[in-house]
Amino acid sequence: xxxxxxxxxxxxxxxxxxxxxxxxxxxxxxxxxxxxxxxxxxxxxxxxxxxxxxxxxxxxxxxxxxxxxxxxxxxxxxxxxxxxxxxxxxxxxxxxxxxxxxxxxxxxxxxxxxxxxxxxxxxxxxxxxxxxxxxxxxxxxxxxxxxxxxxxxxxxxxxxxxxxxxxxxxx
Numbered sequence: 448x449x450x451x452x453x454x455x456x457x458x459x460x461x462x463x464x465x466x467x468x469x470x471x472x473x474x475x476x477x478x479x480x481x482x483x484x485x486x487x488x489x490x491x492x493x494x495x496x497x498x499x500x501x502x503x504x505x506x507x508x509x510x511x512x513x514x515x516x517x518x519x520x521x522x523x524x525x526x527x528x529x530x531x532x533x534x535x536x537x538x539x540x541x542x543x544x545x546x547x548x549x550x551x552x553x554x555x556x557x558x559x560x561x562x563x564x565x566x567x568x569x570x571x572x573x574x575x576x577x578x579x580x581x582x583x584x585x586x587x588x589x590x591x592x593x594x595x596x597x598x599x600x601x602x603x604x605x606x607x608x609x610x611x612x613x614x615x616x617x618x
Contacts, residue, residue, distance in 0.1 A: 450593040452584040454525035462522035473511035480504035532593040
């Protein structure tokens with residue numbers, strides 16, 4: 448059965464929040480540049496706007512709008528990101544595949560506390576590393592379990608099982 452880890456809702460929501468903040472900042476600058484008469488009077492000399500007023504009227508709102516658009520597109524792109532653990536290997540969002548027999552090492556020491564693990568795999572003649580984090584993908588724990596099951600990696604010994612072994616050897 449294929450297990451899919453999809454693009455992270457955390458990353459998607461963060462991108463949307465940054466876009467909203469940019470739009471709010473742009474609105475603030477537009478208000479000061481075009482509608483706040485006191486601000487306009489302070490930054491007009493001889494009937495001409497100074498640099499601050501021109502920045503508030505044109506440049507900063509346009510820059511904020513461009514940044515907001517960038518983050519909205521980024522949030523929409525996150526939805527399409529996915530990794531699938533199929534029967535033969537990991538299928539990545541870009542269409543490439545990592546066969547299970549090419550995976551040399553799974554470093555999942557930091558998964559429980561920090562939310563990431565690293566795969567070392569062989570592609571061609573070189574060994575590559577791929578770091579997968581729960582900030583980028585949702586459902587990564589289930590995917591990790593499937594990769595461990597498919598590769599036949601031995602589960603790490605837990606402290607409780609080591610303590611039980613010591614007790615049985617002593618007693």
